[in-house]
Amino acid sequence: MSDPMSVDKDTVRRIAKLARIALDEGRVEPMAGELNGIMQWVQQLNEVDVDGIAPMTSVVAHKLRMRDDVVTEGGNADALMANAPDGEDHFFVVPKVVE
Amino acid sequence: MSDPTNFTLAQARDAVRAKKVSSVELTKAFIGAMEAARPLNAFVTETPERALEMAKASDARIAKGEGGALEGLPLAIKDLFCTKGVRTTAGGNILSNFVPPYEATVSQNLWDAGAVMLGKTNMDEFAMGSSNETSHFGPVINPWRAKGSNRDLVPGGSSGGSAAAVAADLCLAATGTDTGGSIRVPAAVTGTVGLKPTYGRCSRYGIVAFASSLDQAGPMTKTVRDAAILMRAMASVDPKDSTSVDMPVPDYEEGLEGSLKGLRVGIPREHRVNGLEEQTADPISMYLNDVFTVTVNLAGLPALALPAGVDLQGLPLGLQIIGRAFDEATVLRAGHGIERNARLNAKPAKWWRAA
Numbered sequence A: 001m002s003d004p005m006s007v008d009k010d011t012v013r014r015i016a017k018l019a020r021i022a023l024d025e026g027r028v029e030p031m032a033g034e035l036n037g038i039m040q041w042v043q044q045l046n047e048v049d050v051d052g053i054a055p056m057t058s059v060v061a062h063k064l065r066m067r068d069d070v071v072t073e074g075g076n077a078d079a080l081m082a083n084a085p086d087g088e089d090h091f092f093v094v095p096k097v098v099e
Numbered sequence B: 001m002s003d004p005t006n007f008t009l010a011q012a013r014d015a016v017r018a019k020k021v022s023s024v025e026l027t028k029a030f031i032g033a034m035e036a037a038r039p040l041n042a043f044v045t046e047t048p049e050r051a052l053e054m055a056k057a058s059d060a061r062i063a064k065g066e067g068g069a070l071e072g073l074p075l076a077i078k079d080l081f082c083t084k085g086v087r088t089t090a091g092g093n094i095l096s097n098f099v100p101p102y103e104a105t106v107s108q109n110l111w112d113a114g115a116v117m118l119g120k121t122n123m124d125e126f127a128m129g130s131s132n133e134t135s136h137f138g139p140v141i142n143p144w145r146a147k148g149s150n151r152d153l154v155p156g157g158s159s160g161g162s163a164a165a166v167a168a169d170l171c172l173a174a175t176g177t178d179t180g181g182s183i184r185v186p187a188a189v190t191g192t193v194g195l196k197p198t199y200g201r202c203s204r205y206g207i208v209a210f211a212s213s214l215d216q217a218g219p220m221t222k223t224v225r226d227a228a229i230l231m232r233a234m235a236s237v238d239p240k241d242s243t244s245v246d247m248p249v250p251d252y253e254e255g256l257e258g259s260l261k262g263l264r265v266g267i268p269r270e271h272r273v274n275g276l277e278e279q280t281a282d283p284i285s286m287y288l289n290d291v292f293t294v295t296v297n298l299a300g301l302p303a304l305a306l307p308a309g310v311d312l313q314g315l316p317l318g319l320q321i322i323g324r325a326f327d328e329a330t331v332l333r334a335g336h337g338i339e340r341n342a343r344l345n346a347k348p349a350k351w352w353r354a355a
Helices: A009-018 A025-047 A077-081 B009-017 B023-036 B048-063 B105-112 B160-167 B184-190 B224-234 B283-299 B328-342
Strands: B043-046 B074-078 B116-121 B173-178 B193-196 B216-221 B303-310 B316-322
Touching (some): B009 B224, B023 B116, B074 B105, B116 B160, B160 B173, B184 B303, B303 B328
Parallel strands (some): B074 B173
Antiparallel strands (some): B173 B216, B193 B216
């Protein structure tokens, strides 16, 4: 079966690079196979006939509540920064990730 | 006095209210049980000092004639609930130093009702698992062992630490969360009771998310009555979670006594699979169990797992009752009827105490 969503080795290398995951060259081919297996499994969902069935937005029918547009919580930046490994003037300091 | 760790939540509540046992006495007994059960690895973080402080405050309130629905009762909290000032890891290494600056609504509801926190329970990393073998803090060991065997068994997951802690009498009850079976699978394989309520019944605020449109918190207990008591205390409408539903929370315990006459129970044809009944507790069957538990998450329905006796090896078997949306009361009443008439609850031998 020809498969437009087939994952090749270049795609696996690219995904690994984007995800910052080190992948040994020897693992690339088996990983492509595993990903293709998952894709094929998910594609079985295409066989389900959903004609005339409304899309489900929530498991329980439920209307979202409205509330007044006012600040309900705030002024706790110190507490929110307490877990930051590095911070400056209530900003998180992180290593440069975008080149 | 008999060992208070054997109390059910309801028995402990009644004993504390009648001043037959103080919260400090009760809490000390559970701290001892928790420390003696470290081979089970049910807890990621023990909080004995905090527990004793909370117990003292409870005893002071009780002395003044005050106190909430869970006043002075020691509970364990799954490490997926953010607890203010107490490390919350979700079973993962990248959160191993995370100390939340806020409290989850469900756990806050419990503290507001007077409950005492014993510690945070181990779980599959980020709740992704059904066997509790994927925790960064090591696997949880099921308190149950097969007849004549010393082999360790998995406690199910992802709320396996909570289930093991309840089954081993390390707490009166515990909180769990259920995205695809994470309350009901561990309850089933540890011979305990677990209720996944209707989606929206409990606030998800402060619970580390797995799949936000499916996650629900629920009670893990020794009896159905205990699940009814804890469910009522956990549930609330919460402005901090837009999917928490604005509906009154009934007195589930009072509802247990209602009649079951005329109640019709169906068994899905798909659940009649050969060879499923006899075996539990290996990872493959855990994943198979997911097929039978995840359907109610997708439909948002309430479902109760409760003990259904033991198998040929003396290991617990579970039974699941699925109900209508927001009708936890009928599910609990049916479960209570089964529990009361069939008397299928059994307890594991406390082998870890001899170790």
